[in-house]
Amino acid sequence: NAGVTQTPKFRVLKTGQSMTLLCAQDMNHEYMYWYRQDPGMGLRLIHYSVGEGTTAKGEVPDGYNVSRLKKQNFLLGLESAAPSQTSVYFCASTHSRGAGFNEQFFGPGTRLTVL
């Protein structure tokens, strides 16, 4: 199993450009999450999904959109990138019940710089 994978690993954007970050998991997890990590700020939840076709806002959703068209994929979009969105983005997933519920598995991250 690959676990949680993220593409791309690195990206540099100019202000105003758009891009989509892809997260894929092969563990049949129902729940998926997007976080951003900034120095001294820990992990902050951007958006999350509790199932295919459903999404919800997290702590810092402004400037981002998400889609969960397939159970194994969770996409994070930036429509018009801003320098404040320079960060490391992590995707995570977990089961919805049973053993291991709440134990989120993380991807390797995408390092995004917006100039």
Next chain:
Amino acid sequence: GQQLNQSPQSMFIQEGEDVSMNCTSSSIFNTWLWYKQDPGEGPVLLIALYKAGELTSNGRLTAQFGITRKDSFLNISASIPSDVGIYFCAGRPNGSGNTGKLIFGQGTTLQVKP
């Protein structure tokens, strides 16, 4: 929103020393998790705790779910250079519903001098 206070923010220790860090909250949590993040990587789960008072070990790591359900502790014994990284606590607040959402601490950066 809810916050977790994790301390210390950073530690610089000698190889072989023991390490202690903790996480506290103003509200009750049902689950406590401890993660480690190596430089340039994503967080990796170390220990999960589900019951108040629970003490769980993973090799040289031991974590405890506080009796009050408002805190958790992580100890690392006999530190080695590969223990270097950022350690995060995370928890699921009581009454947070069935979304699996976690609250994360701000992390403890550990550096080990050989």
